[in-house]
Amino acid sequence: MSDRIPFLDLVTPHRELKNELCIVFANILDTASFVSGPVVEQFECDFAKFCDAQHCVGISNGTDALRFAMIAAGVKPGDTVVTVPNTFIATTEAIAQAGARPDFVDIDERTYNMDPEELRRYLEERCRFEGGVLKNCESGLPVTAVIPVHLYGQTADMDPILELANRYQLIVIEDACQAHGAEYFSNAHNCWRKAGSMGAAGAFSFYPGKNLGACGEAGAVTTNDPEIAKKVRMLRDHGQSQKYYHEIEGYNGRLDSVQAGILGVKLKYLPGWTAARRVAAARYRILLAAAEGKIVPPFTPPWARAVYHLFVIRAADRDALMKHLASVGVGTAIHYPKSLHLQNAYKRLNLCQGAFPKSEKAAAEIISLPMYPGLTARQQGKVVEEILKFLEYSNPRLGVECLEAWH
Numbered sequence: 001m002s003d004r005i006p007f008l009d010l011v012t013p014h015r016e017l018k019n020e021l022c023i024v025f026a027n028i029l030d031t032a033s034f035v036s037g038p039v040v041e042q043f044e045c046d047f048a049k050f051c052d053a054q055h056c057v058g059i060s061n062g063t064d065a066l067r068f069a070m071i072a073a074g075v076k077p078g079d080t081v082v083t084v085p086n087t088f089i090a091t092t093e094a095i096a097q098a099g100a101r102p103d104f105v106d107i108d109e110r111t112y113n114m115d116p117e118e119l120r121r122y123l124e125e126r127c128r129f130e131g132g133v134l135k136n137c138e139s140g141l142p143v144t145a146v147i148p149v150h151l152y153g154q155t156a157d158m159d160p161i162l163e164l165a166n167r168y169q170l171i172v173i174e175d176a177c178q179a180h181g182a183e184y185f186s187n188a189h190n191c192w193r194k195a196g197s198m199g200a201a202g203a204f205s206f207y208p209g210k211n212l213g214a215c216g217e218a219g220a221v222t223t224n225d226p227e228i229a230k231k232v233r234m235l236r237d238h239g240q241s242q243k244y245y246h247e248i249e250g251y252n253g254r255l256d257s258v259q260a261g262i263l264g265v266k267l268k269y270l271p272g273w274t275a276a277r278r279v280a281a282a283r284y285r286i287l288l289a290a291a292e293g294k295i296v297p298p299f300t301p302p303w304a305r306a307v308y309h310l311f312v313i314r315a316a317d318r319d320a321l322m323k324h325l326a327s328v329g330v331g332t333a334i335h336y337p338k339s340l341h342l343q344n345a346y347k348r349l350n351l352c353q354g355a356f357p358k359s360e361k362a363a364a365e366i367i368s369l370p371m372y373p374g375l376t377a378r379q380q381g382k383v384v385e386e387i388l389k390f391l392e393y394s395n396p397r398l399g400v401e402c403l404e405a406w407h
């Protein structure tokens with residue numbers, strides 16, 4: 001069908017930028033400086049500025065960025081690191097790869113992000129200080145860090161999370177892999193703060209489908225702590241302080257110059273792309289008002305300036321809605337269909353159905369609509385028209401408690 005509306009269109013922006021991107025590649029061929037070097041350093045400088053962070057270290061991908069940020073900030077093998085079950089598995093993979101054990105607290109059902117109240121309850125009721133070290137009562141393992149995930153392009157509620165982290169001596173690593181440029185209004189600081197500038201460090205992914213995407217794999221760590229930046233630089237490059245002098249065993253986790261050059265070009269367009277995503281989100285909200293009571297649009301608290309990596313709605317009978325949209329040529333996706341604690345990969349954690357009910361309920365009801373800077377008003381009109389048609393003949397009901405949470 002020619003008027004198919006894809007979930008994501010990566011072809012058009014790259015066609016538009018083709019000449020500019022090819023020049024980047026040609027210049028790098030001339031110098032043959034393929035890994036690290038001045039192009040990487042320039043991008044690091046530009047992206048640090050973009051994030052209001054003192055330092056940025058280019059990394060091979062977002063998962064490695066999370067792992068290096070944790071290790072550099074002091075997470076040790078045998079530690080427990082707390083995050084949410086409603087995220088991409090890379091968050092918990094990175095925790096395990098740092099030698100730590102992932103543990104979970106539930107989300108706020110309106111924002112789909114970490115609920116600071118759940119974190120407080122976890123720390124108060126399920127942990128205790130033992131010889132000055134915070135330990136999980138059941139496992140006896142030290143709890144040393146928390147990873148709030150700024151999912152779908154909207155920050156977690158950072159003030160109370162940072163306050164709890166301070167009280168319980170936890171390292172805060174922001175998973176900002178979906179939140180390039182997202183902002184949080186901090187009452188504590190009385191200003192807007194950028195994702196990746198609030199915790200000990202932030203981790204970004206530049207996977208092609210992210211708001212700022214490479215033409216391949218790429219990531220970055222941002223931090224205001226020069227010691228953490230220095231350690232991340234060593235970790236990404238075999239633990240070297242200078243060539244062939246290894247302070248520690250590290251990893252091969254560098255950012256290559258071609259990707260850095262491409263990211264540098266695209267970074268100039270990112271504010272415009274973010275503005276276009278916000279316009280598209282506002283338009284969806286207006287159109288979806290016709291489905292009030294049956295569709296729950298994304299909730300944006302007054303302290304959030306989201307960058308709409310995804311536009312996630314809640315619908316009863318989600319699977320049938322998704323099928324209907326697919327049948328009329330509208331691409332959608334689910335982020336994510338199965339909470340992490342229920343994944344086969346985490347059987348070892350012995351967490352069962354019902355352990356994190358708000359995450360589980362979201363996993364069953366959420367659906368991500370097409371969202372990208374080039375999405376047109378006409379396309380959005382068709383997406384919502386089809387949603388309304390579906391609601392008319394299926395007449396599903398959302399759970400009462402879900403609607404109450406929204407109002």
Ligand SMILES: *Cc1c(COP(=O)(O)O)cnc(C)c1O
Pocket residue numbers: 061062063064087088090091149151175177178204205206207218219
């Ligand atoms: C994409 C993503 C990652 C991992 O990034 P990669 O570059 O794919 O390794 C981590 N966390 C979240 C929330 C993500 O969306």
